[in-house]
Amino acid sequence: MSAAPSGGGGALINEVLTDDELRAVLTRLGPEAERDAFGLVCRRWLRIQSSERRRLRARAGPDMLRRLAARFPGALELDLSQSPSRSFYPGVIDDDLDVIAGSFRNLRVLALQNCKGISDVGVAKLGDGMPSLQSLDVSRCIKLSDKGLKAVALGCQRLRQLHITGCRLITDNLLIALSKSCLQLENLGAAGCNGITDAGISALADGCHHIKFLDISKCNKVGDPGVCKIAEVSSSHLVSIKLLDCSKVGDKSIYSLAKCCSNLETLVIGGCRNISDAxxxxxxxxxxxxxxxxxxxxxxxxxDTSLRSLLSNCKLLVAIDVGCCDQITDVAFQDGEGNGFQGELKVLKISSCVRLTVAGVSSVIKSFKALEYLDVRSCPQVTRDSCEQAGVQFPSACKVNFYGSLLESDPSAERFF
Structure with missing residues (x-):
């Protein structure tokens, strides 16, 4: 590409602009397509574009990974995640991780979800070769155990995020290692890691004092002692804690969260059947x-007491799920405007609340004008026909889910939880 000649000649752009000036041009390009087009101009522009690339998403293969590392030396994020329903096997393997550890030493973020072909041997290489790593996602990498991830904890002491959801071989030993080495850890996703107990969560809290996001859903050996310790230690830092189906979690945990965690934004306690109103x-x-x-x-x-208190006091509440809470009645929503219910609620899931009637749904519609999703599945007294007969007018922007299995989730609602 050249500048338009004036008279008999003109200057070539590549002779006038320095690399830094071309990088400045590149940074001002918005859509990814424009940035890709930048690299099509010439080899020099392609080299500059490649050096500025920070995120890569690729498939497995040592040779390809080496080429990517050479072409994109500035890459900070690498995503090799696989689909749960992938059609090729084995996908990412330990040899790939060996190349990554040796060629992407400045990497900050590595995603390996569903890479079922990797083992402790490969993951240990990451700990040896990637001291700058800050985020690692190995969710549903089913061969991994404490051994490989302890090597990561020891070698990647800047780690802030670790997702090990579905890694069922993980035990308290990993949490102890994290508490000793990864003191900056803020986000731990460990749903379904059934080997984790209160002792492990307490050990984590002893060293990691800045936990913001914690997901230990379906860790059925964790109860009040572990949750209370996290609440006390992380206190003002904790903004999200997910305890789905943690059957040992009870009133003590909620009282501790109320006492210590005034900045809490997201709480998931579905399936914790021992929690009461107070x-x-x-x-x-x-x-x-x-x-x-x-x-x-x-x-x-x-x-109804709990629900009325939440709706009346929580000014920022946008999503609530009380499905299958069979003591909820129309009273929870009656006279909402008079009782100061907030109007910003967007998602309300009241499926299988068998005592609810059309009158309760009508009160919901009157109180919450911003509602975008209402789940009334398996509410025997609330059907599409009964709502139409009663003249209930749902907001045009509100999706009402009357039918379907309770096992099915709706992404428009689940993103809030």
Whole structure:
């Protein structure tokens, strides 16, 4: 590409502009297509574009990974995640991780979800060769155990995010290693790691004092002692904790969260059947200016008292799930405007609340004008026909889910939880 000649000649752009000036041009390009087109001009522009590339998404293969490392020396994020329903096997393997550890030493973020072909041998290489790593996702890498990830904890002491969801061989030993080496850890996703206990969560809290996001859903050996310790230590830092189906979690955990974690935004306690109204009321008051989403489906002791307190006090609440809480009735939503219910609620899941009637749904519509999703599946007294007969007018922007299996989830609602 050259500048338009004036008279008999003109200057070539590549002779006038320095590499730094071309990089400045590149940074001002918005859409990815424009940035890709930049590299098509000539080899020099392609080299500059490649050196500025920070994110890569690729498939497996040592040779390809070496070429990527050579072409994109400035890459900070690499995504090799596989689809759960991938059609090729084995996909990413330990040899690939060996190349990554040796060729992408400045990498900050590495995603390896569903890479079922990798083992402790390959992951240990990451700990040896990637001291700058800050985020690692090995969710559903089913061969991994404490051994490989302890090597990561020891070698990657700047780690802030670790996702090990579905890695069922993980035990408290990894959490102990994290507490000793990764003191900056903020985000731990360990849903389904059934080997984790209260002792491991307590050990994690001893060393990692800045946990912001913790997901230990379906860790059924974790109960009040571990949750209370995290709440006390992380206190103002904790903004999201997910405890889905942690059957040992009870009132003590919620009281501790209410007492210590005034900045809590997301709480998932679905399936924690021993939680009662009183601690939820305490939480509603303590987190009135922070709580945004709360999932407490199958909390069978929850009544209208809890729900009214949440809706009245939590000013920022946008999503709540009380599905299968069979003590919820129309009373929870009656006279909403008169009782100061907030109008910003976007998602309300009241599926299988068998005592609810059309009158309750009508109160919901009147109180929450911003509602975008309403789940009334398996509410025997609330059907499409009964709502039409009663003249209920749903907002045009509100999706109402009347039918379908409770096992099916809707992405428009689940993103809040």
């Amino acid at each position: 601690p939820i009321q305490a939480l509603a008051l303590a987190c009135s200016s922070s709580l945004r989403s709360l999932r407490m489906d199958w909390c069978l002791k929850i009544t």
